């Protein structure tokens with residue numbers, strides 16, 4: 001099938017934002033620095049992800065890096081200042097943490113499509129995505145202890161949940177590079193395919209998920225993330241149940257009774273075991 005990509009937003013400086021049908025693709029477009037991110041790159045990604053969340057015609061989101069050499073090489077060390085990464089406003093930020101959280105709570109599947117390097121904060125972005133499809137040239141590593149950084153949040157805890165504590169400590173302490181096949185063998189990623197096929201394969205996975213019940217996928221994602229994300233995860237799952245409850249006649253009776261200044265009649269609603 002020939003896919004037609006259309007641009008969703010032309011005004012971003014550091015990312016490309018496109019869609020084909022119900023699938024959106026957000027690509028970091030800084031291949032000259034292996035798709036390292038600056039505060040602006042992250043700000044644009046947060047904006048694009050928020051637009052995907054709010055657009056009911058989008059059902060799956062691909063996160064990738066432009067070109068064959070890198071998914072993302074993490075924070076741009078050239079703009080790393082004292083306390084974070086510095087943008088035009090001169091304020092040092094670690095705003096990729098906001099993006100990680102957004103990817104965790106966005107109620108649609110997010111699939112990382114990896115070509116080449118997935119390193120440092122870039123590899124944590126790959127990790128927080130729901131699924132990862134990698135080209136056979138994928139290379140995975142955490143480099144923090146080499147460059148004076150670390151991610152003790154999702155980058156460590158979720159990694160340990162994903163590949164096991166011993167392996168996660170090895171990844172961080174040794175800063176070795178793992179091939180896509182090694183990452184697959186560890187359960188770090190979902191599938192490895194030849195470089196030429198990576199987009200076709202990623203789109204095929206999206207097509208399959210688009211045939212599934214969106215509410216079911218939403219609740220599975222929130223449920224699976226709830227334990228790791230603590231109260232923030234429960235908040236997302238609870239918000240989903242509030243959303244569902246609001247659509248019920250029982251909840252509407254409460255609202256209507258208040259507006260009609262009468263006592264609500266909840267007796268007519270079933271009390272399931």
Ligand SMILES: CC(C)(COP(=O)(O)OP(=O)(O)OC[C@H]1O[C@@H](n2cnc3c(N)ncnc32)[C@H](O)[C@@H]1OP(=O)(O)O)[C@@H](O)C(=O)NCCC(=O)NCCSC(=O)c1cc(O)c2ccccc2c1O
Nearest residue numbers: 033034036073074075076077094096120121143149150151
């Ligand atoms: C990614 C590489 C392994 C690629 O190696 P390769 O040999 O293929 O290419 P080059 O090294 O020649 O790179 C080409 C070109 O790109 C520049 N570049 C690459 N990565 C970066 C980068 N991250 N920042 C800036 N520039 C980069 C490189 O200098 C070359 O430029 P030329 O002008 O010389 O052509 C290898 O490049 C590499 O190891 N890169 C660094 C990876 C890294 O250490 N990343 C940062 C980790 S820390 C981090 O990401 C981080 C960010 C956060 O926001 C956090 C927030 C909260 C907690 C933790 C955080 C965190 O850890």
